[in-house]
Amino acid sequence: MSEFIKINEINISSDHYIAGQRVAAKHYLDVFSPIDGRLLGKVANGSPEIINQAIEAAEQAFPAWSALSAAERKVYLDKFADEIGKRNDDFALVESNDAGVLLSRMQHGVVKRVQLNIRHFAEQALTLQDHTINTNQAEHLVRHDPAGVVVIITPWNAPLMLSTWKLGPALASGNTCILKPPEWAPCTSSLLADAAQAAGLPPGVLNIVQGNGAESGSGLVADPRVARISFTGSVPTAKLIAQSAAQNLVPCSLELGGKSPFIVLAGADIDNAAATAALMYRNAGQVCLAGTRLLVHESIKSDFVKAMRGYVEALTVGDPRDPATEVGPIIHQRQVERVAGFIERAKSAGATVLWGGAKHEYGELYFQPTLVTNLKQDDEIVQNEVFGPVLTLQTFSSDDQVIAMANGTDYGLGGVCYGEQSHATEISKRIRTGFIWVNSFGIRDLEAPFGGIKRSGIGREGGNWSFEFFCDIKDVVVPKKPFRASFSQR
Numbered sequence: 001m002s003e004f005i006k007i008n009e010i011n012i013s014s015d016h017y018i019a020g021q022r023v024a025a026k027h028y029l030d031v032f033s034p035i036d037g038r039l040l041g042k043v044a045n046g047s048p049e050i051i052n053q054a055i056e057a058a059e060q061a062f063p064a065w066s067a068l069s070a071a072e073r074k075v076y077l078d079k080f081a082d083e084i085g086k087r088n089d090d091f092a093l094v095e096s097n098d099a100g101v102l103l104s105r106m107q108h109g110v111v112k113r114v115q116l117n118i119r120h121f122a123e124q125a126l127t128l129q130d131h132t133i134n135t136n137q138a139e140h141l142v143r144h145d146p147a148g149v150v151v152i153i154t155p156w157n158a159p160l161m162l163s164t165w166k167l168g169p170a171l172a173s174g175n176t177c178i179l180k181p182p183e184w185a186p187c188t189s190s191l192l193a194d195a196a197q198a199a200g201l202p203p204g205v206l207n208i209v210q211g212n213g214a215e216s217g218s219g220l221v222a223d224p225r226v227a228r229i230s231f232t233g234s235v236p237t238a239k240l241i242a243q244s245a246a247q248n249l250v251p252c253s254l255e256l257g258g259k260s261p262f263i264v265l266a267g268a269d270i271d272n273a274a275a276t277a278a279l280m281y282r283n284a285g286q287v288c289l290a291g292t293r294l295l296v297h298e299s300i301k302s303d304f305v306k307a308m309r310g311y312v313e314a315l316t317v318g319d320p321r322d323p324a325t326e327v328g329p330i331i332h333q334r335q336v337e338r339v340a341g342f343i344e345r346a347k348s349a350g351a352t353v354l355w356g357g358a359k360h361e362y363g364e365l366y367f368q369p370t371l372v373t374n375l376k377q378d379d380e381i382v383q384n385e386v387f388g389p390v391l392t393l394q395t396f397s398s399d400d401q402v403i404a405m406a407n408g409t410d411y412g413l414g415g416v417c418y419g420e421q422s423h424a425t426e427i428s429k430r431i432r433t434g435f436i437w438v439n440s441f442g443i444r445d446l447e448a449p450f451g452g453i454k455r456s457g458i459g460r461e462g463g464n465w466s467f468e469f470f471c472d473i474k475d476v477v478v479p480k481k482p483f484r485a486s487f488s489q490r
């Protein structure tokens with residue numbers, strides 16, 4: 001029997017979405033709201049039969065969808081984006097209840113960006129087949145052919161944004177997709193299915209298999225009919241996915257965690273840097289690209305800490321639906337315990353908590369913005385991703401030292417560097433990460449590459465990098481002179 005989740009007056013199907021139809025499951029999982037821990041309802045879990053059904057649907061839809069021109073696909077995808085836009089406030093409210101993210105941010109920014117994720121790549125795909133290489137001998141028509149059935153797996157901290165950032169280029173370049181949303185925040189993906197249906201996206205082009213990683217996720221990535229796997233999530237899960245992908249030699253794109261440095265050089269605008277550092281508590285620190293390791297020049301440490309304390313004390317922790325709230329809840333009790341465990345172990349090892357360090361009085365799933373100092377480079381809390389509102393603070397005295405500290409973890413996602421502009425730029429060039437912001441934070445563009453190195457991932461998303469991943473690059477070689485086979489040919 002089909003199930004629904006109701007958030008305010010919004011009905012959200014709990015079922016899978018396969019070949020344009022809602023498909024009920026044998027088993028459902030409970031879904032809770034991080035706002036107050038209340039049970040929102042149930043979401044379908046996958047099974048081998050469901051996975052098979054979804055892959056068959058995507059396979060069947062592939063020939064017709066991939067045969068359309070990019071311009072024809074754009075018509076569908078623009079309608080898909082329009083349908084998302086029509087329900088801007090529903091998407092915002094549902095994701096806020098389901099994932100605990102700030103409602104105002106969703107309403108005024110994220111859902112608009114989600115539409116752009118679809119529109120931008122639909123537009124950019126128009127230019128995909130343009131590339132030719134002319135030599136004396138031949139014309140090389142370099143094609144981006146769609147790879148086939150794509151599996152997309154996303155985490156709970158920004159499910160709507162991250163799934164559409166992958167769906168946009170995958171669909172625009174002619175692939176058919178199966179999205180496996182996070183089991184802790186599955187609801188907006190169900191609304192995406194409604195939008196796809198309302199837009200008349202052909203059945204099987206976008207399928208959604210709900211459920212947990214162990215059943216739905218692992219079954220999808222192990223199937224040899226899958227041509228690409230695009231994953232955003234944690235390092236341990238990425239290793240399992242890469243093992244499955246290796247069995248079938250399927251390319252996988254892995255966007256993983258971070259432990260990014262936030263460098264404040266002696267010449268920095270201290271107040272500006274401190275205001276940006278306080279922003280790292282956004283989404284209760286559940287942001288992969290946050291600069292969570294503050295590396296501050298020893299000469300400005302006390303001024304920086306004083307300025308940052310002012311910004312942190314002014315933060316409002318609370319219900320993410322309240323427009324005044326700046327820091328919302330942590331997704332799940334298990335994550336709260338994980339965050340608290342990091343702090344306890346750090347204290348036992350001799351660290352000092354400068355502020356925060358415990359649950360916030362607002363509720364069970366709320367945690368105080370926290371700063372931990374008195375640390376060594378090999379301490380667990382310096383080396384491992386906490387994924388909560390917890391930053392570390394270390395000081396340095398020279399450029400070489402801060403570069404070694406910044407590069408001294410297994411991660412390499414992003415970074416932030418505040419300082420006199422040319423100095424900060426030179427330092428940034430020496431930091432081993434996929435991206436780094438100089439005297440700024442969070443500036444992103446759909447054309448720009450995004451992704452990490454080392455344990456932060458493999459591959460790049462954004463602009464042409466997305467298309468390179470989701471497509472098979474093929475060279476159609478057309479000779480300029482009549483060709484005659486000969487064994488003496490060089």
Ligand code: NAD
Binds near residue numbers: 154
């Ligand atoms: P996770 O790895 O536990 O889960 C991510 C997704 O993988 C979920 O949908 C889950 O159901 C699925 N999954 C779990 N086990 C699986 C398996 N064996 N096979 C296939 N799928 C499986 O991660 P999470 O806790 O949901 O998300 C937090 C992590 O995501 C953090 O490490 C964070 O840094 C990272 N993240 C990275 C980026 C980025 O762009 N680099 C963005 C957001 C989050």
